[in-house]
Amino acid sequence: MKPVMHYSEIEGRSTGYYGLLALLGAIIAIALAATYHMEHSGHWVTGMNNQVVWGIPHVFAVFLIVAASGALNVASISSVFGKTAYKPLARLSGLLAIALLVGGLAVLVLDLGRPDRLIVAMTYYNFKSIFAWNIFLYTGFMVIVGVYLWMMMERRMNQYSKQVGMVAFIWRLALTTGTGSIFGFLVARQAYDSALLAPMFIVMSFSFGLAIFLLVLMASYRWTERPLGDAMVQRLKNLLGVFVAGVLYFVIVYHLTNLYSTRLHGVERFFLLEGGIYTQLFWFGQILIGSLVPLFLLYHPRLGKSRTMIGLASVLVILGGLVQMYVILIGGQAYPLVLFPGKEVIEGGFFEGSVATYNPSLWEFLLGIGGLAFALLMVAIAVKVLRFLPNNLDDAHVDHHHGAEKAS
């Protein structure tokens, strides 16, 4: 007998559930208040300035957008690469992808100098701008993943879900490449002067997206008391380990290739040795907390079995990812532009030749965290109204399901 995977809405009537909604709602309300403050007063209340023009909100926004495409990975693995074991998770994967993208875009828009002109952004296009292209990539992504979810959830449409899943997969690669290219186009900024940035963003998306996925999965099954077997968790955690190692590998290659070209020695010295806060964040935040410790936890024979440790590793991957974004984004701007090779600037009217300062304000953090809360709120509500979550993901179910489909 072939067991059928059943999906159902979560009940969503417990105090815990409403508590969660209230908490997320409160964070969003605070974020909106912070946004109002920043927009009403002007950006002078933030740490951003004319030297570091993109701050904490962009760190969160780019992180969420990158993670969004990575969250779709689980679905892609099942539909594109035919690993049916992941199939029961495909719906949640698609949902999370849309939610994270919307959360990230919301932060991006709310940090504009003129968010009230959103309509202008949608009606005036400069087709040479990678930014404008990204607007299409983002809307297209939401539509395609939306259709994909519908194909999966509507029995009559199931047959098409594989093809749509393929389209979604290709689209997500384009989307992350597009996001990475935002930096690639900045010819004059040495930190972004690398062809490796776009592929590195893709691997980062795998890792950040899966870390968020794992946490959401474990939390929702625990809170709804639905069975979630170790087989599934172990499979995902092994995958996460591979992705974290992949990011680390890319980071190493990125810095080695930069060290190879003399032209970039200055910027490498800055990030790896003398960049103050950026160097510290790189070694302690990104490499130690965000990569090595999670790898240790995930691959440790005993700790790697504990859900708490897997959860902790996922949290660290997320924190490390935010730090990595900070280092790339803010550090890349703080490093001075080279205008006069061979000459040193001894005086300048605009902070010439020195590392730019950036002291992030509380408001910016509140806005960024609000974007994450918004994404999670959307997920929490969606799983209550539609059938995203399988009833049972215990080992027997998952493995049996897996085996049965393999045999057929």
Next chain:
Amino acid sequence: MSEKQDNQLSRREFLSGSTAAAGLAVAPGVFLTLTAQAKPAGQPVSSENRWGMLIDSNKCANGCTSCVSACEQENGWGSANPTENKSSPEQKAQWIRKVTLRDKETGHVQSLPLMCQHCEHPPCVDVCPTGASFKRADGIVLVDKHICIGCRYCMMACPYKARSFIHEDLQDQLPHAPRGKGTVESCTLCVHRVDRDSDKAVPACAEACNSEGHRAMVFGDLKDPDSEISRELKNYGGEQIRADLGLNTGIRYRGI
């Protein structure tokens, strides 16, 4: 994409605050009426011209900041606009600045003014999602404050740090140089003077430099072989800052 045809131009010029009379909301509730000098009929902005400037660093005096003060007065920023008082020095607008350099080999010290280089291939125009950052047919690069959404991508893209974002509400703006919170601005090459006086125009910075007697800045039409700037460049040459980026800047330097 970036070079506008003449018929389209009338609108863009108008929006950039260089011609005709236009109403412009500079802040909620504050309405500014533009009554800048209309360009004489029959003299459209044309790709026949390319406005540029040649700056001789050897003539530029260390410590002199007359060009910067003149630009402030002319366009109402910096010391000429006391209402920009909440922003930190890093946040305040800076259309033009003086930079002093020392050669690492020889120890030679020199100074020069730095502003928007009015690139022929401006990265700031390429990246702008809405097209607010645009280049006129005559080579002047401007920001259309009506469709700038304040994303600051152009500031990320500009290799010369030539652009400023307005971090607070501003009052007391000049009719020909509207400035608005949440949008980006930069040197306009005194476009209002260019549109009024054409090839006899002298931007405020160059005018001030001349009256100080330094005569380090020559403004003119790079496409007119008989203009002073073209003759100077032909006879004595001139360099671009970061020429390796291939942006073909309209501002040229000598002695760097």
